Amino acid sequence: MIVIDSSAFSKFLMKEKGWEKVIPYLEPDLEPYAVDMLLLEAANVIWKYMRKYQLITKEQALGLYDGMVKLVREEVIILEPSEKYLREALEIAMIHDTPIYEGLFLAQAKSLRAELITSDERQGEIARKMGLEAVYID
16 A cells, blocks of 8 residues: 655656656555545646646646546545544644645555655655655655
């Protein structure tokens, strides 16, 4: 079982440098989990690529969104409600001076005793400080 955070998932979704390294972690046998915040953050990344950076068209953005939702509907990634981990995320955020939304993935990984997959170097460091296994994908 693994927890994939928004940074790693967005790298895969937007085919950023090193995106191929995320693919093995989306194998159903690994049971990839995430909190529902993943969809919000990834949708925001899609918007940024379209609107702010102007690297994709509106049609491409909508296609990426539909593909992302399909991965969730087909349970390639299993989403859990953020609320389930919110209190623990707040405690993690206060202790490690990290945003709540990052704390959610850390709290989920801790609760599920899962390895965290991240493209956020600091997120990986915090996970290790918490005694969690973490894979950093550059």
